[in-house]
Amino acid sequence: MQDLPLSLQHLIEQLARLPGIGSKTAQKMAYNLVEMSEREAVDIARAIVEMKKKLHLCSQCHYLTEEELCKFCSNARRNPKIICVVDTPRDLLAIERTREYRGLYHVLHGRISPLDGVRPQDLFIDSLVKRVEEGEVEEIILANSPTLEGEATAVYLSKLLQGKGPRITRIAHGVPVGGDLEFSDEITLLKAIEGRHTY
Amino acid sequence: MQDLPLSLQHLIEQLARLPGIGSKTAQKMAYNLVEMSEREAVDIARAIVEMKKKLHLCSQCHYLTEEELCKFCSNARRNPKIICVVDTPRDLLAIERTREYRGLYHVLHGRISPLDGVRPQDLFIDSLVKRVEEGEVEEIILANSPTLEGEATAVYLSKLLQGKGPRITRIAHGVPVGGDLEFSDEITLLKAIEGRHTY
Numbered sequence A, B: 001m002q003d004l005p006l007s008l009q010h011l012i013e014q015l016a017r018l019p020g021i022g023s024k025t026a027q028k029m030a031y032n033l034v035e036m037s038e039r040e041a042v043d044i045a046r047a048i049v050e051m052k053k054k055l056h057l058c059s060q061c062h063y064l065t066e067e068e069l070c071k072f073c074s075n076a077r078r079n080p081k082i083i084c085v086v087d088t089p090r091d092l093l094a095i096e097r098t099r100e101y102r103g104l105y106h107v108l109h110g111r112i113s114p115l116d117g118v119r120p121q122d123l124f125i126d127s128l129v130k131r132v133e134e135g136e137v138e139e140i141i142l143a144n145s146p147t148l149e150g151e152a153t154a155v156y157l158s159k160l161l162q163g164k165g166p167r168i169t170r171i172a173h174g175v176p177v178g179g180d181l182e183f184s185d186e187i188t189l190l191k192a193i194e195g196r197h198t199y
Helices: A006-015 A021-037 A038-054 A091-094 A127-133 A150-159 A187-194 B007-017 B023-035 B038-054 B088-097 B128-131 B148-161 B184-192
Strands: A079-086 A101-106 A139-142 A167-170 B079-086 B103-107 B139-142 B167-170
Touching: A006 B038, A006 B103, A021 B038, A021 B088, A038 B007, A038 B023, A038 B038, A079 A091, A079 A127, A091 A101, A091 B023, A101 A127, A101 B184, A127 A150, A139 A150, A150 A167, B007 B023, B079 B128, B088 B103, B103 B128, B128 B148, B139 B148, B148 B167
Parallel strands: A079 A101, A079 A139, A139 A167, B079 B103, B079 B139, B139 B167
Antiparallel strands: none
């Protein structure tokens, strides 16, 4: 590093602050930026600044948007009586890709994880309770990740929302479609058997 | 992608223009930038712009610098009579890491590669010839990569510079130190035997 010009060292340090980008990858990226034309590199920088300026969270469901309400909350053809709770915006997109779900969402922006210092009050849970208490909601689908933290979050929410009106459901666990049964872990397989249904 | 706010889509497209960054990685990086504070994200953008503004090529050897001459060319304790020719700035850094080489460098910024449309005139070869013709140089070490293109470049340069005064040498091919002999390919092994020396 000490043989590099300062501005390049600084860029590598900055890029390495991105989660998942190690110092080798940061170096590679920095060199690619060095070799790009000034215009191309500045376009990338500008896209970061623009995104930060324009993007914020939907005031109702906390998905990403450039408006007051996101494209789902402001879509009159979506069913406002069903709310699907997800951990992150990327999880929302995964569900949207099924092209079947037509209700609204609620993005928690994280999972309860005492080990990482993430407590319930660090997530968008208050606003979910408020949406439920407004009375229009008939079902809350807990689509938290099937990880330890996601399960803990789902259990926490199910207890919190129980008795407030809407039906509380949890997405099914089971063997992934197209997956080979013999490679499924015991817990997934157990859940798949427990969750079996008649044809 | 169409479910993403425009500024985020645009950022993902821009990041995906970096060589080696696929659309999945670009998405991951963009989300990480979304989750960063505005200050952190803008710092990264600023580091790109700063680097582009300050960094240019050394007027003598074409390594990266923020001054007229790079830290090697402007170092009076380096031996200007030896020039080590490398394909890229990263190759220069690799040689520098040996902490043994005390001469100067010449960075070609590429390798001759007709298939990729890289011709000799696209590289910093003219300025190398000029440095040789100025008469002070006693040895040119061709440290081009041991790839097809690197070899072609080294052969081209050796013919071009032959008879102009300095001794033209090529770095040795052989089995890597610490490598297992049985895993070496035939050509490397052949080169290692050809290049054998007495103790």
